[in-house]
């Protein structure tokens with residue numbers, strides 16, 4: 001198994017996020033990735049190398065799934081934040097006003113605070129000076145991993161990157177995400193020749209961005225196992241009755257579970273997801289690998305234990321598909337490395353002895 005990490009991830013480190021009326025320290029930290037990297041170096045399961053942060057065709061690949069005006073916004077966001085008020089250099093950029101349904105989304109506001117609202121859905125995702133560089137290199141990391149698997153170089157690859165991606169849509173950021181790394185990896189597998197690609201999102205939170213990007217497509221099946229959006233973030237998408245639209249009808253599967261779900265029940269949902277992926281006839285798989293399903297996670301509510309993640313990796317390997325894992329959430333910082341590498345180790349072991 002090949003492991004590539006985003007060498008520029010540390011350029012993105014928000015200071016504070018808005019949570020229920022308070023500014024609190026960001027949960028999405030540099031240390032998250034460093035813990036995984038340390039664990040990967042301790043338990044050798046494959047070659048670990050820094051991803052090329054600027055591979056050929058990267059900007060074209062981003063524009064396949066993300067709106068050009070959104071990409072321009074992200075690229076210039078920090079400079080525009082400073083232009084709005086020079087003293088902003090001391091503060092992260094966070095949105096505070098949004099267009100409601102029925103208001104205009106087509107007119108690009110000149111005011112930068114308004115533009116931030118147009119292109120976001122929460123105030124928990126700060127933009128800092130290095131956010132664009134980190135997010136762009138992270139997307140490159142995910143696309144690069146997919147290209148390696150496409151070329152037949154590896155059965156499995158892991159893109160270790162942050163900021164995460166699965167909440168980011170074609171033209172919005174939120175949920176600590178700017179560019180949808182998992183979706184970009186799926187598109188790269190399609191471009192590499194896989195006619196049908198599945199995305200399996202096992203993060204605690206619904207992969208709303210990934211669902212939205214592929215919602216009307218029949219060539220990418222999106223499956224997400226997550227906390228029920230009636231009580232859990234991102235709240236406004238992720239219900240079981242969202243099955244796709246147009247040509248994509250029947251190609252989105254949501255498996256919401258109640259807060260407090262243990263591994264036995266979660267595993268049954270995983271089996272249902274893998275059955276759907278097999279029925280779809282996927283030729284390649286992207287796993288949006290969040291480990292915030294862990295019982296000790298500070299912002300989530302499932303009850304998976306460290307040993308369970310090894311079983312998850314084995315079950316995914318048993319699908320028998322070329323697989324790209326993309327790092328998403330997971331906030332119990334001390335355990336995020338162990339749990340992530342447990343998935344990869346279970347996958348690797350089962351891949352070697354089918």
Ligand SMILES: [Zn+2]
Pocket residue numbers: 203204205290292328329330
């Ligand atoms: Zn999550």
